[in-house]
Amino acid sequence: MAVLQIVLLFCVGSSIAEDLFSPNVNIITELEKLKNMEERIQKLENENEALKTLLQESQIKIEHFQKDNEVNKIAFSAGLMASGQGQTGPINSEEILVYKKVFSNIGNAYDSNTGIFTAPVKGVYYFRFYGHCHGGTTMAISLQKNGVTQCSVFAWKPTSNGNGSNGVVLTLEPGDKMYTKLWRNTWTYDDPASYTSFSGFLIFPL
Incomplete structure (x- = not known):
């Protein structure tokens, strides 16, 4: 009996060892x-x-x-007179026209206190301006780039009201200044219909 118990214990121990190591x-x-x-x-x-x-x-x-x-969002448009009606000129020297009736000024590059547009970025720009005069008077306006004439409008003593319009595409560097000048001894007229105006915008930057 004792021998049988020993055999059984040996078998159980072997089984446990096998589970542990395998x-x-x-x-x-x-x-x-x-x-x-x-x-x-x-x-x-x-x-x-x-x-x-x-x-x-x-x-x-x-x-x-x-x-x-x-x-790159740069555009402006302005009429000469903010309100009322009247003429500008004639005087004995050229005069920068200051357009007070601002329709839009995206990018704030146009200064309604001086009438000058200052290019904020290098690019290709488009400018257009209009002038109006009454019969028997002479109107002449030039678009200026840094003081150099680019193009002009002219009406010499028309029998009735006279109008002129011109436009140009220009390449500008940052800081270039654009404005219009009324020739000496000429005049232009404006009223709430904004016959005399100045506009410009950036076409694309360079």
């Missing part, structure tokens, strides 16, 4: 799985960092685009 789970396989999982996690972290960098670069580009877009 488990059902393959440790090497599980370690490989953990390693693969760590590699996947690291890859995801790298991709996440790359995505963050891409988003930051995209945000910077959007901000720059918005800023450039705002800078």
Whole structure:
């Protein structure tokens, strides 16, 4: 009987030892799985960092685009008289016309106190101006770029009301100044209908 008990204890001990040293789970396989999982996690972290960098670069580009877009919105249009009616001139010298009735001034490049448009950016611009006079008078207005005449309108003592209009496309550098001048000994007329006006806008930057 004692011998049988010893045999049974030996068998049970062998079984336990086998379970301890030869488990059902393959440790090497599980370690490989953990390693693969760590590699996947690291890859995801790298991709996440790359995505963050891409988003930051995209945000910077959007901000720059918005800023450039705002800078490139340049346009103005103004009539000579803010209210009422009357003539300007004649005087014995040329006179810069100051257009007080501002219809639009996007970009604030036109100064209604001086009548001067100052180019904020290098680009190609379009300008147009109109002049009006009554019968028997002479009207002559020139568009000036930094004091140099670009084009003009002229009406010499028409039998009835006279009108003139001209326009030009110019390349301007930042700081270039555009304005119109009334010739000496001539005059122009304006009223709430804004017969005499000055307009310009940026076509595209350079």
